[in-house]
Amino acid sequence: MTLTRPFVVLLSVFFLNVAFAKEPISPIFALSKLNNEKVALGRALFFDERLSKNNKISCASCHQLTTNGADNKALSNGVEGQKTATRTPTVYNAVFNIRQTWSGARIDLFDQVDAPITNPKEHGTTWSEVIAKLSTDKELTAKFNRIYQSPISQQNIQHAIAEFEQSLVTTNAPFDRWLQGEQNAIDNQTKQGYQLFKRYGCISCHQGRNVGGNMFSKIGHFGNYFQDRGGEITEADLGRYMVTKKPYDKHVFKVPSLRLSSLQTHFFHDGSQDNLSDAIRVMAKYQLGRAIPEQDIQLIRAFLTSLVGQHPELTSPHEAE
Structure with a gap:
């Protein structure tokens, strides 16, 4: 019997899935269907220090992407030199977590973005202050209007950062x-x-x-x-x-x-x-x-x-x- 190429491919996928099922650990793959423009916008916001009270702290201050996605300190430095209550976990592959933060206080990445912004020991600011500062940036405002068809808002900021964080998946281990x-x-x-x-x-x-x-x-x-x-x-x-x-x-x-x-x-x-x-x-x-x-x-x-x-x-x- 001659096997057609589609059948061989299907058979290979089947046996590969069976092999996965034998082990309690499975491979990790990048997410598909992410919006590249939103990912790029989210990345810019992730590194934007205007998301803090003193304009010195960004998401990347504690989640250091070049090294491990976490902090290289036991506890991170927040606004005015305050220390975070817990160690900063890595943001890499966080999209696959059942919930976010050590206590699971946040449902998902979108929800989690709010936590450090309003935490007095971390970014120590309010959403109204963040939006007011970012809204003076004409180029950034234009990007939000083009990508989200709406002005800068808490929801859009959270969504863009979460979209970027969903792209932080380490593959090919x-x-x-x-x-x-x-x-x-x-x-x-x-x-x-x-x-x-x-x-x-x-x-x-x-x-x-x-x-x-x-x-x-x-x-x-x-x-x-x-x-x-x-x-x-x-x-x-x-x-x-x-x-x-x-x-x-x-x-x-x-x-x-x-x-x-x-x-x-x-x-x-x-x-x-x-x-x-x-x-x-x-x-x-x-x-x-x-x-x-x-x-x-x-x-x-x-x-x-x-x-x-x-x-x-x-x-x-x-x-x-």
């Missing part, structure tokens, strides 16, 4: 290429690290296309993380409880994506760890109740490194310590 059948895309150490990642139970929270970001979990299933960490327990440490006010949500946080974890300089909602190996140890202790040998930690690190994909904005990736 070595691990994803391996998932799609390219056996030599990762080495044996990386493959061993992935098996250990599953065997130790890390995969129970970090899975799916974003290797996290799709569920909430309490920090400290096997031990008192906050007591051992020391210091005052802040409202930010209460996590999702500050959203739901339900006692069982105390110290519950959105599980972060590990896609760019090997590029991060700080870890966890409080930025309390600045070393990836230590972060693995801490999570193993408090979330899994296990002590992972150093050799296995290094293998898991190799796997995490293979999750890093590519994006035109990610020009100077920072390798985690």
Whole structure:
């Protein structure tokens, strides 16, 4: 029997999908059907410091796209030198998160844009002030009128920035290429690290296309993380409880994506760890109740490194310590 080309292609896609289904992690692909003009406008706004009270803070101040999409500080600097309550998470691949912010207080990227603008410790401004400043920019006003057929508004600003953020998807990671059948895309150490990642139970929270970001979990299933960490327990440490006010949500946080974890300089909602190996140890202790040998930690690190994909904005990736 001679197979036609369309049938062969269809058969290949079928077996590729079956291969995906065998693993708890799936490849990540860029979103289609984004409006390029809105993406470009959103990018300009993302870097625009006029979106802050003192005209010195932009979205990009804390979400540094060239390195990892997050901040290289444990806590970010907001207006007047104030510190953010939690570590800035990466904006890369955030579109795939179940909700936005550590506590899941924001529904999606559109909703999340509002959070830093009006937060007194971050951009520290109001939408009326932002719109008033931007409206004096004739070129920007003309762009909004052309692209949105309406003047500059809170809704249009949020939409444009969210459109840009949806474009921040890192693709073609070595691990994803391996998932799609390219056996030599990762080495044996990386493959061993992935098996250990599953065997130790890390995969129970970090899975799916974003290797996290799709569920909430309490920090400290096997031990008192906050007591051992020391210091005052802040409202930010209460996590999702500050959203739901339900006692069982105390110290519950959105599980972060590990896609760019090997590029991060700080870890966890409080930025309390600045070393990836230590972060693995801490999570193993408090979330899994296990002590992972150093050799296995290094293998898991190799796997995490293979999750890093590519994006035109990610020009100077920072390798985690």
